[in-house]
Amino acid sequence: MNCPRLRLRYYSTSHFNQRIMHLKHASGATKVDDALQVFDEMLQRQPPPSIIQFNQLITVVVKTRHYSTALSLYKQMKLMGIPTDLYAMNISINCHCRLNQVTYAFAILATIFKQGQPPSLTTYNTLINGLVLADRVVEAVEMFKKLLREKLCEPNPITFGTIINGLCKVGYTSKALELLRFMEASSCKPCVAQYNTIIGSLCKDKMVDDALQLFANMTEKGVLADVITYNSLVQGLCNFGRETEAAKMLIDMEKEGLSPTVNTFNILVNAFCKQGSVKDAELAVQSMVRRGLHPDVITYNALIDGYCLRGEIDEAENVLDGMVERDIVPNIITYSSLINGYCKNKRIDEARHLFQEIQDKGLIPNIITYSTMLQGLFQSGNPAAAREFFNEMQTKGQTPSLCTYRILFYGMCKNSQCSDALALFRSLGSEELMKDIVLYNILIDGCSKCGKPNLGMDLFDELSSKGLKPTVWTYTVMIPVYFQEGLLEKGKELVRRMEENGCLPDRVTYCVIVQELLKKNEPREAENFLKEMLSRGFFPDSSTFSMVLHLIPNVGKDSRLRSIFQKLTSEERMAE
DNA sequence: ATAGGGTTAG
Numbered sequence: 001m002n003c004p005r006l007r008l009r010y011y012s013t014s015h016f017n018q019r020i021m022h023l024k025h026a027s028g029a030t031k032v033d034d035a036l037q038v039f040d041e042m043l044q045r046q047p048p049p050s051i052i053q054f055n056q057l058i059t060v061v062v063k064t065r066h067y068s069t070a071l072s073l074y075k076q077m078k079l080m081g082i083p084t085d086l087y088a089m090n091i092s093i094n095c096h097c098r099l100n101q102v103t104y105a106f107a108i109l110a111t112i113f114k115q116g117q118p119p120s121l122t123t124y125n126t127l128i129n130g131l132v133l134a135d136r137v138v139e140a141v142e143m144f145k146k147l148l149r150e151k152l153c154e155p156n157p158i159t160f161g162t163i164i165n166g167l168c169k170v171g172y173t174s175k176a177l178e179l180l181r182f183m184e185a186s187s188c189k190p191c192v193a194q195y196n197t198i199i200g201s202l203c204k205d206k207m208v209d210d211a212l213q214l215f216a217n218m219t220e221k222g223v224l225a226d227v228i229t230y231n232s233l234v235q236g237l238c239n240f241g242r243e244t245e246a247a248k249m250l251i252d253m254e255k256e257g258l259s260p261t262v263n264t265f266n267i268l269v270n271a272f273c274k275q276g277s278v279k280d281a282e283l284a285v286q287s288m289v290r291r292g293l294h295p296d297v298i299t300y301n302a303l304i305d306g307y308c309l310r311g312e313i314d315e316a317e318n319v320l321d322g323m324v325e326r327d328i329v330p331n332i333i334t335y336s337s338l339i340n341g342y343c344k345n346k347r348i349d350e351a352r353h354l355f356q357e358i359q360d361k362g363l364i365p366n367i368i369t370y371s372t373m374l375q376g377l378f379q380s381g382n383p384a385a386a387r388e389f390f391n392e393m394q395t396k397g398q399t400p401s402l403c404t405y406r407i408l409f410y411g412m413c414k415n416s417q418c419s420d421a422l423a424l425f426r427s428l429g430s431e432e433l434m435k436d437i438v439l440y441n442i443l444i445d446g447c448s449k450c451g452k453p454n455l456g457m458d459l460f461d462e463l464s465s466k467g468l469k470p471t472v473w474t475y476t477v478m479i480p481v482y483f484q485e486g487l488l489e490k491g492k493e494l495v496r497r498m499e500e501n502g503c504l505p506d507r508v509t510y511c512v513i514v515q516e517l518l519k520k521n522e523p524r525e526a527e528n529f530l531k532e533m534l535s536r537g538f539f540p541d542s543s544t545f546s547m548v549l550h551l552i553p554n555v556g557k558d559s560r561l562r563s564i565f566q567k568l569t570s571e572e573r574m575a576e
Numbered sequence: 577a578t579a580g581g582g583t584t585a586g
């Protein structure tokens with residue numbers, strides 16, 4: 001009896017309760033191991049603790065997402081002859097669902113029936129959610145209908161919410177909205193969670209105004225928005241470039257007595273940075289600090305990236321120093337942004353140095369880090385080093401992404417290697433690459449820049465057979481291709497044709513056609529396009545503008561064009 | 577005690 005393992009048998013029930021409670025609130029790396037330790041002791045105790053305690057403990061393991069471990073614990077209990085209950089089976093069903101083992105989950109349902117007990121509503125909800133998680137939304141809906149039809153149980157808001165979530169997941173947001181309306185009319189009233197699912201989905205579908213409408217509806221019905229509602233809306237507005245409204249939303253939520261979280265601010269900070277106004281992002285950070293919130297690694301990374309995108313590497317370095325001072329540990333994303341910043345500033349040696357240094361520190365570069373370096377090497381005018389780097393990254397086990405290939409092919413074409421790029425593109429025979437219109441745009445543009453317009457035409461001609469739809473960008477890069485081949489009519493016709501195909505020419509398209517026509521000594525034609533461009537509210541960029549000034553004598557016998565140009569030239573003088 | 581909503585950064 002002096003064996004320590006056996007002595008544990010005398011621990012009281014309340015002893016385990018305390019330890020389970022403690023584990024629930026614990027955080028850290030040893031949480032699961034500690035739970036397993038407690039489990040072993042519980043298993044040893046005679047008589048065994050109640051199934052409720054086992055379920056509580058295993059729930060701790062489930063919450064850390066160690067589903068297989070949780071299932072193995074139930075297996076051990078079974079071996080020890082400890083009987084389980086419906087709760088235990090529901091938890092097991094959930095674990096199998098999370099592990100993408102819906103078949104096993106349904107096997108447990110069969111066991112429940114075999115034991116002669118009715119499954120609970122939770123059993124059904126968990127299974128329906130399992131089908132949704134497995135992208136088997138149609139089956140989830142079928143099961144839901146069967147539940148109603150055979151009156152197996154009365155659905156609750158969670159049942160509806162799960163189906164709403166599934167419908168949104170597969171893009172049937174309007175069906176989800178119908179179901180929500182059904183709930184509103186029924187006695188099973190929706191709560192904020194169901195509204196949030198649809199609001200989030202509408203925002204993802206770029207229907208942020210509909211999301212705002214639903215938000216208003218919800219409030220009218222007396223359902224109070226929570227932080228998740230506001231965060232979704234802030235995100236939705238930011239995705240649409242509506243940062244000002246998003247910032248206003250943040251004030252609104254405070255008026256409602258809800259405190260914005262670090263996430264709320266991070267969404268705004270990131271949006272301001274992406275939009276180019278790091279100043280506003282810094283102001284947002286200040287206001288989050290004033291509210292007692294602590295910026296985290298995501299906040300700092302957004303700022304660093306914002307500065308790097310603007311090429312303000314010194315500012316980015318300052319932010320890095322600041323975060324380190326506050327004990328926030330920079331991660332691979334932080335350093336990838338900085339590497340990008342150095343590359344953008346043509347400081348390739350510093351980029352390479354940092355790339356090496358982080359690896360010495362034990363950080364593992366990922367495909368984005370490698371792609372950033374690759375781009376930097378090409379931009380530094382060293383295509384040979386870039387190619388070598390590209391091969392090296394693959395020997396290190398990095399699989400190039402679509403983005404990597406875009407960088408590679410763009411870099412090769414920029415360095416007069418469009419034939420090599422094309423040969424590589426063909427030899428890869430990758431389905432993913434051949435479905436990417438952006439890559440085609442890069443290659444077509446590359447061919448024309450390399451003086452191989454015939455290759456560009458071949459690429460353009462194969463688009464339709466690949467099921468690819470040309471974009472504004474595609475049509476725009478095709479103009480110089482036709483012009484190089486001397487097919488001026490086809491080039492001009494393309495500008496008409498793209499419009500018929502639902503691609504309105506943009507500023508770049510007009511700049512390109514005007515410049516190409518001027519190069520081919522067609523000032524009258526150029527002027528026609530220029531007029532059309534101006535009438536559509538586009539202004540020439542500086543290179544087009546100076547070409548126009550030099551090559552069109554007495555620009556604009558037409559008074560409107562002349563007045564626009566007089567205005568432009570005077571503005572330019574003022575800027576000088 | 578078990579089931580549902582969102583995670584923002586390269």
